Amino acid sequence: MKFTVKHVMKQSARIGELSHIKADFGIKMETPLVLLHTQAGHIPHITHEVLKLISKEPQILQIPLVSIHNYYDAIQDYDGRISEFVGSKDTISYITLNDPSNLTRQGHHVKEMVPIFTKNGKVLYDSQKYMAMINNLKPDMYTLLSDGDTNIASSQKRITKSVENTAAFNKQCISYQKKSSNLQDSFVIAPVVGGYCLKSREKFIELILQNDSFVHGYLIDGLHNNGPEVEFIPFNEVELVVKKVIDNLPESKLRVISGCWSPVNIIKLVKCGIDVFDTSYCRILTERSAALTFSINENDLSEAYEINLRHNQYAEDFKPLLLGCQCITCNGYSRGYIHHLLTVQELLGSVLIMIHNVHHILRFFSKIRQSIRDECLVDLENNILDQYNEFQCQKIKNLENENK
């Protein structure tokens, strides 16, 4: 797989292209793009059969190792690639360590090992065990093992440990990769750690740049511990670190960030030069019964930035989630029906909301790329920000009315 930077905007938002992908050599994918966040290879609530109804374009499945650890033995015996194992031969696979939609438990550190928390409890991975699994999975893309357990509150001691561990993993994993015939075509993403300490970030990058020729992209790790809280991280909290890391990385390499970032922050991160995100935010929304309905194009007849289908006001509302949206949910199902499904706890409610949310985010990214090409990303940012602010004001008003 190959990454080429195509178009750099003044603020350094950029258009890139992924090509020469082993799973399908003919496809080209433009960045900034959004990976489809999955658990064990499935977007939560969405089978691959339904995914084909959402998007006909090639997509990359982000598969957290933590969600497939229970297949460790099966994968050893299995001949095929991970995308085939999870039932979607034709999609591109990308293995990450943790699930960005779930809060990752902190602590439990052991030198040169990383704890992951599976449904059957804690499992320790070192480079050898991790790369043996990756080798059997034969993914199109994967991240090297990392100890990214830092956030804005982390102590210097934790940051130092995280840097030491991850630098060691980087070396060990790359030496494994070099020897593995299974992984010769895999696209390697190296995590960059160092918490919120700019010096540590700088030092870490220095340490790993010697391996740069074996690496195709970098993941800005160690900013948060995943889960729903990421949506509410103020951009200015991460801005300096992100900019520092990007400044110190080679421009020709893919830049990845993971987590449930809000749409406004996604645009801000794109403006910093981030190329790859994931759809874990769609899971967070769907779990709280919310559909994203901010308008992306002029023909979206948006009523609000986001709507919550649990609210009784939708019981007799037979309009689609978003008038103008072309997804299969909006094409055939009403807010009232989805409200009914949620009230009676039927699975299809989450399926329908998720279909729309994923479709909406994919459309949002296509708009981001278009706006970079047209040099009007700021207009998109202001448009989304206005809708978001309006939504917040409305929320406060509603609260006040309730209190009255």
Place this chain on the structure above:
Amino acid sequence: MNNIKSPLIFEIIGKCETSKARVGRMTLPHGPVDTPVFMPVGTQGTLKGMLPEQLKAMNLQIMLANTYHLGTRPGPKVLKKAGGLHKFMNWDGNLLTDSGGFQMVSLLKLAEITEEGVKFQSLNEHKNEVMLTPEHSIEIQNAIGADIIMQLDDVVSTTVPDKARIEESVHRTTRWLDRCLQAHQNPDIQSIFPIVQGTLFEDLRRISASEHIKRDVNGFAIGGLSGGESKDDFWKIVNLCTDLLPKNKPVYLMGVGFAVDLVICSALGVDMFDCVFPTRTARFGCALLMNGQINLRKKQYALDFNPIDSDCTCSTCKNYTRAYLHGIVTELPVACHLLTEHNLAFQLRLMKTIRENILNGTFKEFVKKFMEDLYPKKDYPSWITDSLIAVNITL
């Protein structure tokens, strides 16, 4: 001139030479239904996470929804405003609704049956007493708008020994049938099926059937079975009812849907079936096979890279191994969707095979082979051998 188009046209297009099995084609307001047919149950106006788009792709022609549940939530008012359940749930195939009576009696301990209807304590916060009358049941079913609807019947469990009570239920069911027919607002787009009652008493079944066939209706249901009676009793009543009911109308056996029951009751001349089992069992990791079922939760499947069923062409069997499914069953909701898809495909394939064998004149051979696969030691339960002998098939 009567220019009201019938909401149900039933043609018999093939008959088994040996047994009472037959292949029919029902034409309903939302398209054709090939019989014998299995109807999956979408209780709340949805089928276990499956999109109607997927159901269409599987060639599903009709599904069932429950009046009691839909009448409670979202309620007839919302359904009416939505333009009926078809529109509400985006399903343009056919629908059948039950009367709600059975659910009330089985779900609600406090239900009490009087001549007026079924009295029960409401599930809402006020806990007030509510009465479901035949008129009210039809009113809700009119709002739902299913293509086939059921009369409210006086349900008595097959395990109740009190013959006087059962006799009362038979006559009351006929009186309620007349009230249902009277109250029906959409006879040109919805067909009411009477329900033959009488539990395990043949004389009472005769009375019930003879009364109901006097009414101008498009099909009949056999009720009050599948409630814990012995299989030896069960098949005799089914066999009797298909004898008593007119041959030119579809016969629906309520609540029956296990593979072996579908094969036998098709041989006995039943045209329509429904059962929650194939879809409900998917949630617990259970997948159906022609020779039984497997539970994918079991450790033995952890390294099994075969599909659930290599003869099955459903998208689950085409794309997934048992090993993969083993790792996600009861963990991820998608596992339930994937198994539901297979189990539904299984039921539809079984019915299609039954129909094809009847049309090809090979039904007898098919039944024998099916039972042999199911009981390789030929230790057939007596009800299977007896019921098949009754329709001239000897195992």
